[in-house]
Amino acid sequence: MKKGMIKVSDSFERIVHWCMAISCIILMISGLGMMFHSFNFIAIPVGGLKNLKLIHNFTGLVFIPSLLFAILIWWKEAGIFRFPEDLEWIKVAGGYLWHVDKVPETGKYNPGQKAFFWAVAFFGVVMIVTGLIMWFPLGFPVKLVRWMYTLHALGFFVIFSFFFVHLYLGTVGVPGSVSAILTGWVTRSWAEKQCPKWLKEMEESGKLEVSE
């Protein structure tokens, strides 16, 4: 590895991230195959809609612990908005939409990422609760079960939208980000742009891990 790289994630974080990401992608694709008749063809490679349904349901069981660990890992850094810097950042949309001379410095995660955290945490739990009831609906009140489908579709709408923005900004939109969650190491200039305040705090406390 090159000298001077900065460590931003540990292996446990990366494992949880990918368990959640892969299960979520499988859930979205298999869900799409059930949601629209025009996407029923997604079931062809797995041998029919019944199998797609089972894949969806059992992948849900992988998603449940992944989400719970993700919330435990990230709620402190990504779940709490810090003022005033987060508000300043929001006012200029983090410099993502128009040119900003100096983007306000935020901690490890910016308010956009915090919004993503909350969307996934909240609607992830919604997906789990509604999904489990939809999987085993018999015995629950009819009116309750009816709304589970509606909420599950709402959650899909929110999670898919945020997911794609996350995918874009985590790859081509902000070059150099993928390595943060693949190897855990990023360049110093990336860290200076993405989490300047965190970088300073880590350096001051002497906790920053830099490659030799």
Added chain:
Amino acid sequence: MSEKIKLCDLSKCTGCRGCQLACKQWNQLPAKQTVNYGTYQNPPDLQPNTWNVIRFQEISENGAVDWLFRHDACMHCTDAACVKVCPSGALYHTKYGTVALDSAKCIGCKECVFACPFEVPRYDPETDKVIKCDMCYSRIDNAMQPACVKACPTGALRFGDKKEMLQIAYARAKELGGDASVYGDTFVDGTHMIYVLPRKAAVYDRLPEKPRVPFSVIAWKDWLKPLSLLAAGGVVGGAFLHYIIHGPKDTSGGGDQASREGGE
């Protein structure tokens, strides 16, 4: 092909249950052992192997006791909530306007069970599929009457062209007078089983007064589905436009950070 209707005139029903039995016979649905729970109604409800059931109901009015019998089965809605939600296309409208079910396609997801405003479809754990009355599609498509209609000895059940059945129904309701009414043609865009009810709809056990496709189903299927497609297009298109107009973020370390070493 013209729409067909099964007309069920409750004023003529004697509760003989011939229809219930004929349905079992034609569709090969042997009965199971049941227990007496204090009423003549048997089995207690629609079941995977009972697609129509005569509901027995005792009511007392001004000191007099009256018996109500209601042939309860799928209503074959035009705006059918079950067809709307079925992800596999197992439930479908036939050319007669009735709602049939292609069992081979059913994945047992039970979505239809909870969507139906009449709570008709039944899940069978043995086959892991859902089943309901299909208006004897195999019979009507061969110019025969549904088995239940064929068996009915009193003429309470009739089957025929929509227009003719509606005429008969309205004439009969008028003839009965009082609270008598026609039930079925005015909601969910018209059902293909209609009742002539001698009494107000509210009197009958488990018969919804104003059935409609549940609001949750409309929000889910008519709003959220197109909305999620719109959102998908929005975020994909938005990301692309962002890339070509605003461009990706420069994380390479320009400006006053240019001299910093590491990772270049």
